[in-house]
Amino acid sequence: MASLTLVDLRETTGALRRDDLPGVALPVEGPRALVREIVQSVRTGGDGALADLTERFDGVRPRALVLGREAMAAAYERLDRRLAEALRVARDRVREAYEAERPAASSLVADGIEVRRRIVPVERAGCYVPGGQARYPSSVVHTATVARVAGVRDVVVATPPLPDGGLDDATLAACHLAGVDTVLLAGGAQAVAALAYGTESLERVDVIVGPGNLFVSLAKQEVAADVGVPGAFAGPSEVVVVADGSLEPRVAAIDVAVQAEHGPHGLAWLVTWDARWAEQVLEELAAYVEASPRRAQLESTLEAHGYLALVRDRDQARLVADAIAPEHLELLYDQAVRDADRVRHAGVVFVGRAASAAFGDYVAGPSHVLPTAGTARFASVLGLEDFQRRLHVVEVHDEALSRLGWAVEALADAEGLVAHADSIRIRREAGW
Ligand SMILES: NC(=O)c1ccc[n+]([C@@H]2O[C@H](COP(=O)([O-])OP(=O)(O)OC[C@H]3O[C@@H](n4cnc5c(N)ncnc54)[C@H](O)[C@@H]3O)[C@@H](O)[C@H]2O)c1
Numbered sequence: 001m002a003s004l005t006l007v008d009l010r011e012t013t014g015a016l017r018r019d020d021l022p023g024v025a026l027p028v029e030g031p032r033a034l035v036r037e038i039v040q041s042v043r044t045g046g047d048g049a050l051a052d053l054t055e056r057f058d059g060v061r062p063r064a065l066v067l068g069r070e071a072m073a074a075a076y077e078r079l080d081r082r083l084a085e086a087l088r089v090a091r092d093r094v095r096e097a098y099e100a101e102r103p104a105a106s107s108l109v110a111d112g113i114e115v116r117r118r119i120v121p122v123e124r125a126g127c128y129v130p131g132g133q134a135r136y137p138s139s140v141v142h143t144a145t146v147a148r149v150a151g152v153r154d155v156v157v158a159t160p161p162l163p164d165g166g167l168d169d170a171t172l173a174a175c176h177l178a179g180v181d182t183v184l185l186a187g188g189a190q191a192v193a194a195l196a197y198g199t200e201s202l203e204r205v206d207v208i209v210g211p212g213n214l215f216v217s218l219a220k221q222e223v224a225a226d227v228g229v230p231g232a233f234a235g236p237s238e239v240v241v242v243a244d245g246s247l248e249p250r251v252a253a254i255d256v257a258v259q260a261e262h263g264p265h266g267l268a269w270l271v272t273w274d275a276r277w278a279e280q281v282l283e284e285l286a287a288y289v290e291a292s293p294r295r296a297q298l299e300s301t302l303e304a305h306g307y308l309a310l311v312r313d314r315d316q317a318r319l320v321a322d323a324i325a326p327e328h329l330e331l332l333y334d335q336a337v338r339d340a341d342r343v344r345h346a347g348v349v350f351v352g353r354a355a356s357a358a359f360g361d362y363v364a365g366p367s368h369v370l371p372t373a374g375t376a377r378f379a380s381v382l383g384l385e386d387f388q389r390r391l392h393v394v395e396v397h398d399e400a401l402s403r404l405g406w407a408v409e410a411l412a413d414a415e416g417l418v419a420h421a422d423s424i425r426i427r428r429e430a431g432w
């Protein structure tokens, strides 16, 4: 029976650090060595190695390694209309959220120097779309749509093939709606390697984004020296639910379960100051897990890393959440809105009793590609900036030579860099 491991923090005082809490370290060493081997073999073996590895890890040889726009459009035509409409709604909500965030070009003119900041999209983006324990057409929408708003020229989606060697219509239709150019039928670390280094059938990309399991996330770290990879780990899903007796126990229970149904290596915490109510939540959770068709996935996360933290009050609950730095944080008690503005470490904070993190997975607007494994301490939700570079144009007018030239000379002299100082001096001596 799935239950949560009790962590009683009511007597704990002082600062809480992530390492003080159980279950927050991922078992990465074994997988990391395997991932390294996989990446190397695709790098040297190309298409052939990719197909072999797909057969080894996904149990099938893909019918085609890459698919183009016609296959996506055809799948969209075949798709059930309600699902097609839901995908369109999700795409529009993501698109609008990111269009509202477009960075403005900025400029500064002072002392004869004009600095303009240009925003330049990368040319090719690879979006990883998971497909092991579940299919994720939503991840197509939550990655490729952002790339398109950012102005990326070519968008490639990589996703594992189905057991029949093909791809489901929902994923392909989502590619159609999100404006994807190419689909690579491969998953896991081997797909990340193919995106990073290219193969005979696929040109390499400039950045790789998207969520995935441990192997995918470690592979992105492995190739990060050669291709752009956001700092967010975006690995197995995590949730911290903070609630009290004002919420129905079965609602709290299901929200603890939601992110656990993605599969193993996740993290699920219920944090409360209401110990008696927590017991009711545990009963509801056990009943829910037992009846769920995704019981195996739920148990894989809850049994290993499902926790009930008993705390003194709201303030301590927030400190626990900050220490965990979870992907999703739900604050579901009265007056949570005020506390939400004080949270420092989380991928996204949901507030209000209607606020199931499932909204965020699909239609809230911000991408569901979020930092996990503690990376919410320094990394963020997938953003336009993950697909864009900042490039400064520095226009120097002659006036700058008299206004600022002396400072360059003084600093260059101090560093002993003679040519640096001379480059200003000869311009000044020319009377500019
Ligand atoms: N953080 C986020 O933003 C976010 C969002 C959505 C989903 N997720 C997470 O994405 C993950 C999706 O995982 P998934 O497994 O369903 O799909 P996936 O596509 O990420 O992983 C499946 C692939 O992993 C490879 N693989 C599986 N077992 C392997 C092994 N033992 N050795 C080597 N390679 C192996 C296979 O090639 C397979 O194609 C979940 O953990 C989910 O929580 C995270």
Ligand SMILES: [Zn+2]
Residues within 6 Å of the ligand: 237, 258, 259, 262, 358, 361
């Ligand atoms: Zn989810």
